[in-house]
Amino acid sequence: MKKGFSGLFIIIVVAVLFNSCRKDPSLPEEKTPYSVTYINPRSIFPEKYGMPALPADNPLTEEGVYLGRMLFYDPVLSIDSTVSCAGCHAQQNAFSDPKPYSTGVFGLTTNRNAQPLFNLAYSRVFFWDGRQKTLRELALEPIQAHNEMAMTLPYLRKRLASIPRYRDAFNKAFGSEPDVFNMTLALEQFLLTIVSKDSRFTQMWPGNFNILTQEEKTGLQLFNGLVDEDPVTGALRGGADCFHCHGSVFAQANNPNFGGIANNGLDAVITDKGFGGITGKSTDIGTFKTPSLLNVGLTAPYMHDGRFATLDEVIDHYSDQIKFSSPNLNPQIKVHGPKQRLLTTQEKAALKAFLLTMTDTVFTNNPAYKNPFK
Ligand code: HEC
Ligand code: HEC
Known part of the structure; x- marks a missing residue:
């Protein structure tokens, strides 16, 4: 009994000492408690x-x-x-x-x-x-x-x-x-x-077509149109087929089958292995992350090496300069060859007009993203 009591006494003394130590002003101050504001x-x-x-x-x-x-x-x-x-x-x-x-x-x-x-x-x-x-x-x-x-x-x-x-x-x-x-x-x-969520393209999505001009609508049809052969004449018809890789409201596919990472036929001889340089697989050589086309009017120059200075050059590439011998060329593009989808001057202009609806200046002027030091 006596032993138990002294034991308890020691614990109390230690606790009191410990507590007073914590309040010792010579020790570093405890951190001021912080509270954050969660963003919904x-x-x-x-x-x-x-x-x-x-x-x-x-x-x-x-x-x-x-x-x-x-x-x-x-x-x-x-x-x-x-x-x-x-x-x-x-x-x-x-x-x-x-x-x-x-x-x-x-x-x-x-x-x-x-x-x-x-x-x-x-x-x-x-x-x-x-x-x-x-x-x-x-x-x-x-x-x-x-x-x-x-x-x-x-x-x-x-x-x-x-x-x-x-x-x-x-x-x-x-x-x-x-x-x-x-x-x-x-x-x-x-x-x-x-x-980025305020371009006219995003406002249009998925079916608010009436905000587009006639030319932009033609561009949209080309963008979403397949390239295939007319079963009767065998002639190529239809669209420019961009949507397989740049589809969805993000103008970017994350679907690994179509262009999440793909080779869009830039080079017959690959100098930058891209994804293949990371995985070490020969089937990935020359493939790259498919960029979103939102704001594409503001992001020149284009491609992983900035090789194209203008959207016209990009459109010329897809229309008539695909390198069909490029290793690992995406099947969705390969299927167009060897007869390429040659767009007319008018079609090229329409496709470009449609791509420019993806520019979002609310985003590029949003004060929430600006330099906080200015
Ligand atoms: C098979 C998938 C695929 C298809 C189909 C496709 N693209 Fe691409 N696109 C890509 C890939 C991959 C890149 C990046 C390639 C690179 O940099 O090596 C790219 C890059 C681009 C870029 C450059 C963007 C930037 O920020 O640099 C533009 C613009 C573009 N594509 C427009 C189009 C248009 C217009 C069409 C239809 C005519 C189209 N693409 C069809 C896969 C595709
Ligand atoms: C000297 C120029 C330079 C600086 C500085 C720089 N970046 Fe980059 N950034 C690049 C380049 C070039 C790429 C593409 C690199 C590649 O793919 O190999 C890139 C790619 C990225 C990407 C990938 C985007 C995507 O869609 O996959 C992100 C995110 C990024 N940078 C964020 C940052 C952040 C955050 C910083 C600062 C800590 C930064 N960058 C500093 C040049 C730069």
Whole structure:
């Protein structure tokens, strides 16, 4: 009995001591508690698009998205503080780069064309060769690439930790000091919120055709028309067949059978293996992620290497310059050959007019995506 009592006494003394230690003002202060404002995804993703599969462990918050936006526009992410993500992904170009190859630190250039950034929440593979599956992991690539931002992660953590606005913003978003993992989560949050949904094409979708001009309607018919042979005359007829790979409300197919990743016949001899360089499979050589055609009027130059300066050149390619001997040419295009679908000048103009309905200037002027430092 006595023994039990002294035991209890010791526990109480220890507890009291421990408690008073916690209040000792000479010890570091406890972190100020933080509270975030969750963003309802329905306020970001339109019903027409459906709800994307968002990462469950990185809910969108006002504070997280804002931190991501700061990081996206901040050249301090690069070794010599000259290049930001936005330096290669400009909002007025739907977050693409008007140069075929982008310039990183020390004047070095990238070996592919910078892709536009929007509706990424609906994408399952990233980069032209589909080598990344998540945006948080993707973000570490440009930061460390010697020809983009050439940064090391320990140094970046230190640098961010030395900047008061980041100490404050990380604390608000994650209740943490600046660190690399939370930095990738913030960038992921910002990238996920970049949505393009206000083009005339999107307003038209799926059947509001009366907002199109006659020429645009002709272009739409070509876009959605199959290329096939007239069973009686054997002549080629119909459309330009773009929808198999650039169909859906996103003007982009993620269907692996048709153009999720495909070879659209640019080269007889492949120099950039694309997806094949990642999988090592000969059947993937020369295949690339199919881009969305939304905002295609703003994202020149075109293709993974920016080889076409204008939409006219792109349309000429599909009309009469497909390389039918290209390895792994997508069956949906191969089926047109060897008789190609030769579009008339009028048809080319109509197709182009239709592609230009996909431009979304509400998106390119959206203040939520602008440089927060200006
Ligand atoms: C020096 C130019 C440059 C910088 C800086 C840069 N990017 Fe890129 N970005 C590119 C290029 C080029 C590609 C295509 C690379 C490839 O496919 O191999 C790309 C592709 C992407 C993609 C893939 C899009 C898709 O549809 O698959 C995302 C996302 C992206 N960048 C985000 C970022 C973020 C975030 C940053 C900053 C941390 C950043 N980029 C910095 C040039 C750049
Ligand atoms: C078999 C699938 C397929 C079909 C059919 C197809 N495309 Fe493509 N398209 C692609 C792929 C894949 C790319 C990227 C190729 C690359 O860069 O190597 C691409 C790229 C493009 C680009 C460049 C976009 C950019 O941001 O660089 C445009 C524009 C385009 N296609 C328009 C069209 C049009 C118009 C049609 C119909 C005449 C069409 N496509 C038919 C698969 C297809």
